[in-house]
Amino acid sequence: MGTFKIEGGHQLKGSIQPQGAKNEALQILCAVLLTPELVTINNIPDIVDVNKLISLLRKLGVKIEKIGHGSYTFQADNLNLDYLESDEFKVDGRGLRGSIMIVGPLLARFGKGYIPKPGGDKIGRRRLDTHFEGLINLGAKFRYSREEQFYGVEADKLKGTYMLLEEASVTGTANIVMAAVLAEGKTTIYNAACEPYLQQLCKMLNRMGAKISGVGSNMLIIDGVETLGGTDHTMLPDMIEIGSWIGLAAMTKSELTITNVSWDDLGVIPNVFRKLGITIEREGDNIHIPAHTNGYEIQSFIDGSILTISDAPWPGFTPDLLSIILVVATQARGSVLVHQKMFESRLFFVDKLIDMGAKIILCDPHRATVIGHDYKSTLKATTMTSPDIRAGVSLLIAALSAKGTSTIQNIEQIDRGYERIDERLRAIGAKIERIN
Template identity: 95%
Template sequence: MGTFKIEGGHRLKGKIQPQGAKNEALQILCAVLLTPELITINNIPDIVDVNKLISLLIKLGVKVEKLAKGSYTFQADDVNLKYLESDEFKVDGRGLRGSIMIVGPLLARFGKGYIPKPGGDKIGRRRLDTHFEGLIKLGAKFRYSREDQFYGVEAEKLKGTYMLLEEASVTGTANIVMAAVLAEGQTTIYNAACEPYLQQLCKMLNRMGAKISGVGSNMLIIDGVEKLGGTEHTMLPDMIEIGSWIGLAAMTKSELTITNVSWNDLGLIPETFRKLGITVEKQGDDIHIPAHTDGYEIQSFIDGSILTISDAPWPGFTPDLLSIILVVATQARGSVLIHQKMFESRLFFVDKLIDMGAKIILCDPHRATVIGHDFKSTLKATTMTSPDIRAGVSLLIAALSAKGTSTIQNIEQIDRGYENIDERLRAIGSHIERVE
C-alpha cells in the first residue's frame, strides 16, 4: 500500500495542465465495442481506473495500440464473448464501476451483455436499476444470480421505445444510449443526463453514423441504425481536476494558472468557487487564480442567510467537487452549509479534517456546516487514510496547506482518478513524496 508524505505550508506557483476527463474516458472506451472498425482516441488519462478498463477490453479481444502518450487505437473486430462468462471476468469486472457500461454496447451488437456487481468508491448506495430498466424497455431479458452477484441481459433484437428515467443517471443514460443506437426504430429517453461528457459520447456516436438529436438536453431522440463505423475522438479536460486545482491554489495562497480548461464545459464550477470568495479569472481558455494573501470571504444569500452549496444533476453543481468545496471553506471567512444530496457516505471523511483542527459540524450523513478559520489558525498535520478518490484529494489539499508533515495512506484511491499527481504537484512547488 502506497503513502504520501506531505510537508505543508508552502506557496505554489506555475502552470498546471488538467488531464483528460476520467468520467468521459470510461464511457468513450466502452463505445469502441459498438463497431468492428478502427477508433482513435486522444487525451486518455493514464490513471488506474482507465487502465483497468483498457485491460478488460484487451481480454475481451479488442485490439489496442498505443500511438503516443494518451493516444490509442481500438478495434473490436474479433470480440471474445466467452470471456464474459469466465471466472476471470467475474474478478476483473468487479474491480471497476465503469465496467457496467460495456453491457449496453455488447447487448446492442452481440445480443448479450454480462457484468458482475461492480466496485468503485465506497460513498454510499449506487443503484444499477436505471441501467437495466432502460435495457429491459428496449426488449432485453434480464437475469441476476444472487449467489455470485452476476447480472445478464440478452435480446435477439432491440426495439426502440419511449422511456422516462427515474433518475438522470450519467452512466445509466450512457448505457441506454449505446444500446439504442443499434436498436430497430426510434428511442426517446426523457430525464436523460446531459453532462458535457455524455454530450461528448453522443457527438462521437453521431460521427460513427448514429442518429441522436437533443444532445445537451434532457430529452434524447435516437433513430436506430444498422451499423456504426470508425472515428477519431479527443477527450475534454477533467472538470473535477480543474476544480481541485482551484481549491488547491486558494488553500495554499498560491498563484496558479490552469491551462486549456474548456471554459464552455465548466458550467457552475467557476461561479461556485467565486461564492466562496475565490478570484477565478478567465484568460483565453485558461483559468488564473491569483495568490489570496488576504484570504477569501464566503458570500451570503441576498437575504443575508447562510450560503448553502449543494450538488445536483447537470447543469447543477457536480457532487464530485463538494469534498473540495468543503475543504476550501475551512479557511474562508464566514460559514457555509454543504449539502451532499446524492451519496450518504461521502461526507464521512470530515472527521479527518476535524482532527486537523477544522471547525465542521456534521449535521447528518448528507449535511455539514463549515465555520472558516480565515487562516487565523492553520490546519495541523496528521496521519490519515484516503477513503475514496475525491475525499483523498481533498485531504491532500488540506495537508498541503497544513503546518507540519502529514501522511496519507491508501493513496491507490487517489491514483484511480489523478494522473501522476505527486510528480505534477512537485513541478509547481509542492513538498510531496511517494513512499511505497
C-alpha cells in the same frame, strides 16, 4: 499500500494542465465495442480506473495499440465473448465501477451483455436500476444470480421505445444510449443526463453514423441504425481536476494558472468557487488564480442567510467537487452549509479534517456546516487514510496547506482518478513524496 508524505505550508506557483476527463473516458472506451472498425481516442488519462478498463477490453479481444501519450487505437472486430462468462471476468469486472457500461454496447451488437456487481468508491449505495430498466425497456431479458452477484441481459433484437428515466444517471443514460443507437426504430429518453461528457459520447456516436438529436438537453431522440463505423475522438479536460486545482490554489494562497480548461464546458463550477470568495480570472482558455494573501470571504444569500452549496444533475453543481468545496471552506471567512444529496457516505471523511483543527459540524450523513478559520488558525498535520478518490484529494489539499508534515495512506484511491499527481504537484513547488 502506498503513502504520500507531505510537507505543508508552502506557497505554490506556476501552471498546471488538467488531464483528460476520467468520467468521459469510461464511457468513450466502452463505445469502441459498437463497431468492428478502427477507433482512435486521444487525451486518455493514465490513471488506475481507465487502465483497468483498457485491460478488460483487451481481455475481451479488442485490439489495442498505444500510438502516443494518451492516444490509443481500438478495434473490436474479433471479440472473445466467452470471456464474459469466465471466472476471470467475474473478478476483473468487480474491480471497476465503469465496467457496467460495457453491457449496453455488447447487448446492442451481440445480443448479450454480462457484468458482475461492480466495485469502485466506498461512498454509499449506487444503484444499477436505471441501467437495466432502460435495457429492459428496449426489449432485453434480464437475469441476476444473487449467489454470484452476476447480472445479464439478452435480446435477439432491441426495439426503440419511449422511456422516462427515474433518475438522470450519467452512466445509466450512457449505457441506454449505446444500446439504443443499434436498436430498431426510434428511442426517446426523457430525463436523460446532459453532462458535457455525455454530450461528448453522443457527438462521437453521431460521427460513427448514429442518429442522436437533442444532445445537451434532457430529452434524447435516437433513430436506430444497423451499423456504426470508426472515428477519431479527443476527450475534454477533467472538470473535477480543474476544480481541485482551484481549491488547491486558494488553500495554499498560491498563484496558479490552469491551462486549456475548455471554459464553455465548466458550467457553474467557476461561479460556485467565486461564491466562496475565490478570485477566478479567465485568460483565453486558461484559468488564472491570483495568490489570496488576504484570504477569501464566503458570500451570503441575498436575504443574508447562510450560503448553501449542494449537488444536482447537470447543469447543477457536480457532486464530485463537494469534497473540495468543503475543504476550501475551512480557511474562508464566514460559514457555509454543504449538502451532499447523492451519496450517504461521502461526507464521512470530515472527521480527518476535524482532527486537523477544522471547524465542521456534521449535521447528518448528507449535510455539514463549515465555519471558516480565515487563516487565523492553520490546519495541523496528521496521519490520514484516503477513503475514496475525491475525499483523498481533498485531504491532500488540506495537508498541503497544513503546518507540519502529514502522511496519507491508501493513496491507490487517489491514483484511481488523478494522473501522476505527486509529480505534477512537485513541478509547481509542492513538497510531496510517494512512499511504497
